[in-house]
Amino acid sequence: MKTHTPSPQGKQAAGLLGGFRAIYRPDVKVARFLSALGFSGIAYGLYRGVQDNYLAEIVHINAFERGIVEFFREIPGLLVVFILAWMYRISESRIFKIGAAIMTAGLVGLLCGGTGKFAVIFFMVIFSAGEHIIIPVRTTISLDLAQKNQGGASLGITSALSQAGHIAGFVLVTASFFVFSRLGFDRKDTVQFKAVFAAAAALMAGGTLTALAIKESALRVRRRRFYFARKFVKYYMLEVFYGARKQIFLTFAPYVLILRYGADTSVIAMLLAVCALFSAILSPFMGRLIDRLGYKFIMVTDTLVLILVCLLYGFAHRIFPQNIAYIVVCVNYVLDAIISLASMASNVYVQDISASQEEITATLSTGISVNHVISILIALLGGLIWDLVGIEVLFSLSAFLGLLNTLYAATITPRAVKTEGPGTPRG
Numbered sequence: 001m002k003t004h005t006p007s008p009q010g011k012q013a014a015g016l017l018g019g020f021r022a023i024y025r026p027d028v029k030v031a032r033f034l035s036a037l038g039f040s041g042i043a044y045g046l047y048r049g050v051q052d053n054y055l056a057e058i059v060h061i062n063a064f065e066r067g068i069v070e071f072f073r074e075i076p077g078l079l080v081v082f083i084l085a086w087m088y089r090i091s092e093s094r095i096f097k098i099g100a101a102i103m104t105a106g107l108v109g110l111l112c113g114g115t116g117k118f119a120v121i122f123f124m125v126i127f128s129a130g131e132h133i134i135i136p137v138r139t140t141i142s143l144d145l146a147q148k149n150q151g152g153a154s155l156g157i158t159s160a161l162s163q164a165g166h167i168a169g170f171v172l173v174t175a176s177f178f179v180f181s182r183l184g185f186d187r188k189d190t191v192q193f194k195a196v197f198a199a200a201a202a203l204m205a206g207g208t209l210t211a212l213a214i215k216e217s218a219l220r221v222r223r224r225r226f227y228f229a230r231k232f233v234k235y236y237m238l239e240v241f242y243g244a245r246k247q248i249f250l251t252f253a254p255y256v257l258i259l260r261y262g263a264d265t266s267v268i269a270m271l272l273a274v275c276a277l278f279s280a281i282l283s284p285f286m287g288r289l290i291d292r293l294g295y296k297f298i299m300v301t302d303t304l305v306l307i308l309v310c311l312l313y314g315f316a317h318r319i320f321p322q323n324i325a326y327i328v329v330c331v332n333y334v335l336d337a338i339i340s341l342a343s344m345a346s347n348v349y350v351q352d353i354s355a356s357q358e359e360i361t362a363t364l365s366t367g368i369s370v371n372h373v374i375s376i377l378i379a380l381l382g383g384l385i386w387d388l389v390g391i392e393v394l395f396s397l398s399a400f401l402g403l404l405n406t407l408y409a410a411t412i413t414p415r416a417v418k419t420e421g422p423g424t425p426r427g
Contacts, residue, residue, distance in 0.1 A: 023153045024145050032214045033096075033141060034161055039207030040100060040134075041162040045169015045276065046200035047107060047127070049269035050193050052254040057188045057265075059120050063255055067383020070251045072121055074379060076129035077372035083133060084365045092137040092144075092361065093214050099137070100208040102130030107201035111194060136364040139347055143360060155344050156287025163280035170273030172199070177266045187264050232363050234412055235350055236370045238299070241405035242343060243371035245306065247378040248398040249336055253313060256391060257333070260317065261326045271330060275337030286341045295345035295352070299409035302342035306402040309336050314395030352414070 024030050055061040061069055076083075087095055106127025113119040139155065146154035173196055180192040257263040257271075290298050312332045316325040347364065354360045385394045 023147060023157065030145055032210060033093075033145070034158075036096075036100065036207045036211040036214070037138070037158065037161050038165050039203050039210055040103065041165020042169045042172075043103075043107065043165075043200045043204035043207060044131075044162075045166035045272070046173060046196050046203070047110075047169070048166070049170045049173030049272055050196050050265055051124075052258060053265040053268055054193050055120070056255065056258050058115050058190055058193060059117055061117070063252070063259060064383040064387040065117075066251060066255055067379045067381070067386075069121055069124070070247070070379035070383075071376050073124050073128045074247070074372050074376045076125065077132045078369055078376060080132045080136070080372075081365045081369035083129075084136065084361075092141050093211075095137045096134055096141065097208065097211045097214070099130045099133035100204070100211045102133065103127050104130075104201060104204040104208050106130060107197060107204050111197040111201050115190060132368060136361055136368055139364055140361040143347075143351055152287035152289075152291040152344065152348050153284065154287070155347060156284035159283035159287070159341070159344065160280045163276040163283060166276035167273050167280060169200070170269045170276060172196075173269035174266045174273065177264075177269070181266075228366055229359075229363070231353055232350065232366075234408070235346060235363065235367060237408055238346055238405065239367045239371040240374050241401055241408060242346070243373075243375040244378050245310075245398045245401045245405065246340070246371075247375040248382055248394060249313075249340075251379055252382055252386065252391070252394060253333060253336065256313060257326075257329060260391075261322075261329065271333050275334050278334060278338050279341060282338060283341055283344075286344060290345050290348050294414055295349045296409065296412045296414050298342045298345040299349075299412065300406055302339045302345075303402040303406040303409070305335070305339050306405075307399045309339070310395045310399035310402060313398075314392040318392070349412070349414075 109123030142154045142158040316328045
């Protein structure tokens with residue numbers, strides 16, 4: 001009797017399938033959830049790839065006004081804890097679907113609306129509202145689908161998939177602007193930006209439709225109303241530090257490249273693609289590293305690298321010639337994206353001290369709002385600081401916040417023995 005020998009490709013596929021089975025619970029189907037993340041990831045990549053150049057070159061937002069734009073764009077993040085508290089009777093999967101639909105509406109508005117500052121900011125806020133609604137429930141769903149002691153690995157796969165979508169979106173932006181330039185379009189022509197918004201809206205709509213196919217019974221998580229507990233105070237404080245330094249990079253790092261070094265849309269999109277590529281490759285590794293070394297170790301060490309990144313952002317143009325400084329800041333941009341992966345550690349920390357999945361989502365949503373209290377203030381103050389005293393002071397402030405983050409993370413005491421795995425309610 002002839003014995004069938006699996007091909008190398010078959011063995012590889014079986015290995016990948018076995019790896020997924022080792023991470024996710026056998027009683028759930030993750031394909032639709034992961035597919036929706038893929039669609040939305042590409043759509044976000046397209047949107048994010050043109051956002052800063054669109055604001056600077058089409059809407060004519062200067063550095064000070066960029067802080068004001070970010071103030072309004074981050075308001076949904078501040079309010080998300082109240083929004084989710086209002087939706088406390090709705091399951092996580094349904095909230096995920098609502099958030100995806102709102103993101104689609106924002107992209108359609110950017111496509112169909114004009115280039116006036118009010119209209120653009122309004123639809124950016126709509127898109128941001130959907131995005132911030134999704135963030136905490138996406139994390140909770142990922143943790144809930146995981147088997148015991150595989151929470152970090154599940155978050156790593158979720159992050160890697162989203163980053164893969166971002167890469168595709170960023171590369172498409174770079175390619176499309178290259179084609180438009182070959183066709184004779186100026187880099188500041190509105191048509192090419194609108195074409196990208198159209199593609200993003202179509203893909204986000206596809207993600208929403210895929211999310212709608214997720215069965216409610218496939219996800220067991222239900223949430224409680226507004227929640228604030230003393231045991232999470234250190235997590236809330238870490239979110240304050242993280243929100244402040246994150247906002248400086250998110251808002252002003254691309255503007256440093258655009259306004260000081262003249263980076264066009266293709267360059268920004270390609271840098272974002274490189275960042276997303278590294279994130280996609282390293283996210284599962286970071287998730288396993290958190291599971292292996294512990295969240296405290298990761299929290300403490302990542303911001304030590306951040307301090308150097310901050311100082312290079314602020315002083316590269318004073319240390320190096322202009323062309324070298326441009327390269328240094330571009331490398332810095334990528335390095336910043338890599339170290340930001342360590343933010344997953346705080347989610348695992350919350351899971352470790354939570355009593356249930358309900359408590360995880362409630363805490364993460366509260367954390368997002370705490371994060372954004374400082375974020376919106378930094379957005380406003382950052383533009384003012386840049387305008388009055390320069391980027392040196394702005395990024396020095398970010399380095400100082402990173403140092404405080406490290407010192408505060410060092411005060412965390414991890415659970416001595418972890419007898420239960422991620423996703424298991426603790427009595």
